[in-house]
Amino acid sequence: MRDMDRFPAPGATSSEEETELNQQLLSWYDRNARIMPWRVSPADRARGLRPDPYRVWLSEVMLQQTTVAAVTEYFQRFTRRWPSVLDLAAAQDAEVMAEWAGLGYYARARNLLKCARLVAQELEGTFPDSYDALMKLPGIGPYTAAAVASIAFDRAETVLDGNVERVMARLHDIHDPLPAVKPVLKEHAGVLTPQLRPGDYAQAVMDLGATICTPKNPACGICPWRSPCQARIAGTAPELPKKTPKQPKPTRLGFAYLARRADGAWLLERRPDKGLLGGMLGWPGSEWNAAPDPRPPFEANWQDLGGEVRHTFTHFHLILQVKLAELPSGYNLTPGQELLTRHAFRPQDLPTVMRKAFDLWAGSEFNPGPNG
Structure with a gap:
């Protein structure tokens, strides 16, 4: 029997349990949401302020393989210089590449321009609001499409980044290693994704992984999901998620x-x-x-x-x-x-x-x- 089979499979929890987990996490997020220049706070969202899809998309592209701390200054420079997707689409390639310098993974910057120009020229400067339509844009993969659809448009899409993978692996005490176990973790995350406030929920799970359910020394004592967390109960949280050893770099x-x-x-x-x-x-x-x-x-x-x-x-x-x-x-x-x-x-x-x-x-x- 595989380790992941020792605990309920995706869909095995009741809707009442899922709703309770969502409420616990969203209540925690309402009090503890991280402040970021691209984010609309839960209080502002409750008052009807909607996120700017351009800012959500830009931040998510920058955050690929890069930390929030590293991205913040770049994001602020970009949005001061190019405050809308139309402004970015009109920018010179060399200007954008120069502003991106130091952020790494430079194919992202090239795709950023391609995407901005497509949105400006073919979509009248408006980002599509569905996962499938977002997936057709340059430089947007499954994670970014789900994140933009969820955060910017409140679509109930399953957002799975490294933080969410860690939270799901610990919540269900799954010991099979990444990356092979990623589909199972996504299933678990999908089961918990609510129809109500899915954008806030997506950011809440990521915040939970970034601030409480951290890679080392998770703060289980103050976690809103400490009671149902199977890895906390088993005492295995610090060792999860498991990862397949990487080959040494040449x-x-x-x-x-x-x-x-x-x-x-x-x-x-x-x-x-x-x-x-x-x-x-x-x-x-x-x-x-x-x-x-x-x-x-x-x-x-x-x-x-x-x-x-x-x-x-x-x-x-x-x-x-x-x-x-x-x-x-x-x-x-x-x-x-x-x-x-x-x-x-x-x-x-x-x-x-x-x-x-x-x-x-x-x-x-x-x-x-x-x-x-």
């Missing part, structure tokens, strides 16, 4: 070439739209693999900066050797390359790994200082 090597003209202008190149860091500006360099080609973008007296850049992507670790040379005044740009004057160049517009290379230069003996 390490790739590469070269980054920082070329600076005597007047302070920097040579950069825009990466291809498809692939890692697609569409972002960065330093010319080699491919990233086990034995990268060390040939620089042009012949010069390339100096080693005396350090290396280490960065971790989703599927591999990267070690970059960083070289520096003076860019000739008459250098002819090749396709994809751009020259930014010292006043136009902003290190914060670079993706994190490229910013690390710049920081290595900034802290080196080769940096002439603010007047150089």
Whole structure:
């Protein structure tokens, strides 16, 4: 018998029990909802204030694989600069990619623009209000479609993120490992999703996982679901959910070439739209693999900066050797390359790994200082 079979299967609880669980959680949420710049509080929702679908969608895209703490500042910058989906749709690609720099997973930014432009051009600036219609938009998968439909439009969709998975695994004391057990956890979550206040409920479960039912040291004593929680009763909550061990990440090597003209202008190149860091500006360099080609973008007296850049992507670790040379005044740009004057160049517009290379230069003996 599998561990998950020791407790009631989805649908085995009564409607009265489900209603009681919903009421317990929503009552807790009404008092303890996290304050976020994209969220409408439960009190405001009760007064009839509805969430802005644009802000809900933008926040959910940003929150994919990224923490609330990291997203908040980016969200506020984006919405100040592009307060509506029509504003975002009219933005230049390079502007959006620059504002996204540092948030990671850059395919999200490209899909963000594609989605905004489709909504602006084909849907008159109005987001669809159903899961199926949202799933047809660029960059929107099952989780984001469910979250936007639920939170923005109060559709009774099952929202399943890492927080909800953890809550469901503990509530039912399910020991089968993720990711294989995800469909079972979604079934359990779906059974509890109410028709009344589904948007608040979705955010309540996520808040419960983020603040009470945390990965380590869950605060079971103050949890609104402490009584029915099977893992609390069994004493297994801290070890759930189980996860299939991940394979170790390989390490790739590469070269980054920082070329600076005597007047302070920097040579950069825009990466291809498809692939890692697609569409972002960065330093010319080699491919990233086990034995990268060390040939620089042009012949010069390339100096080693005396350090290396280490960065971790989703599927591999990267070690970059960083070289520096003076860019000739008459250098002819090749396709994809751009020259930014010292006043136009902003290190914060670079993706994190490229910013690390710049920081290595900034802290080196080769940096002439603010007047150089």
